[in-house]
Amino acid sequence: MTSHTSAAADTWLGALDRLRRVPGPYFRATLDVTEAAKQLGASVETVYALIGAGLPAEEGRGGPRLDYHDVANLGLAAGLGRSLGELAEGRMLRMAAGEPEGWVKERTWRLRLTAPCDADGCPGERPTTPRPELLDGTLLDFADAGDHIVATVVTRGLPDAPRTAAVRAVYDDLLAELDDGTYQFGWLPHRLRALPATAAAHGMVDCRVAAWIMERRAREAGLAARVRVGFVLGLVGVEHAWTEVLEGDRWLPLDPVLAFLARRHRTSNPAFTDFCRGSVHNRLLAWPAAADRPLVAHDCALGGRVTLACNQLMGR
Ligand SMILES: [Zn+2]
Structure with missing residues (x-):
């Protein structure tokens, strides 16, 4: 493993530490690991490592399944700029660029x-x-x-x-x-x-x-x-x-x-x-x-x- 990938792994684990998880009654296991990896902009191996480290998942047919919101919020918490949620947020926040005259x-x-x-x-x-x-x-x-x-x-x-x-x-x-x-x-x-x-x-x-x-x-x-x-x-x-x-x-x-x-x-x-x-x-x-x-x-x-x-x- 190169130092680059281990730095990213530390970032994911740090984000998981801070993550406020979707409370039990509202948890819905809708994403499979491949979908979660795509959402995070991470590898499938990273998602399995995060599940091993405590990212909530339910065992389903064809492997573990995760909550869409937990995955999105993990991407936001990691702040690596690769997750789909961050990309959407970045598009929205073009409104904060430029000079204030342009906002009004x-x-x-x-x-x-x-x-x-x-x-x-x-x-x-x-x-x-x-x-x-x-x-x-x-x-x-x-x-x-x-x-x-x-x-x-x-x-x-x-x-x-x-x-x-x-x-x-x-x-x-x-x-x-x-x-x-x-x-x-x-x-x-x-x-x-x-x-x-x-x-x-x-x-x-x-x-x-x-x-x-x-x-x-x-x-x-x-x-x-x-x-x-x-x-x-x-x-x-x-x-x-x-x-x-x-x-x-x-x-x-x-x-x-x-x-x-x-x-x-x-x-x-x-x-x-x-x-x-x-x-x-x-x-x-x-x-x-x-x-x-x-x-x-x-x-x-x-x-x-x-x-x-x-x-x-x-x-x-
Ligand atoms: Zn309807």
């Missing part, structure tokens, strides 16, 4: 919306309508185009910042807790992210759980607060959630999760950390859904689950 200039987006169901034979749902005006944007069009909807929206970023220590603290405290590992940011099973108090008690947060924690703390501090849900726009839009706190006559968005993630990517502008404390980014699009509900409701006869997809359409 007016942009027009043509978006392809679908809401497919993961049950075979289910037609899915009609996508719900975004509400760009919740963040000072405009919905120009929302039109059926056969099996999908084309939405045209204008987004306008808005630089702003808290004027009071109480609002600043809501953001700064959670960012510090992400930095010091009090909360581990990761991908959560949908049944767990629907139970933010349970996820937080396990020290695991995704954007929705983080937004819920900040909403609760802001209210405890006597501030009006709400969770907002939507998408980070891009070629492949990513579902996202953040918290808005009322200060004076305006609602300030607080998004320490994006700031935390951006700092892991060397292309990010350091000014992005302050920007996420109160500013609106021109890649954010809001939906009118409640924080604890999916963006598209779906009562599936086949037991499936719908996810909204919102991707940028290029060209005319």
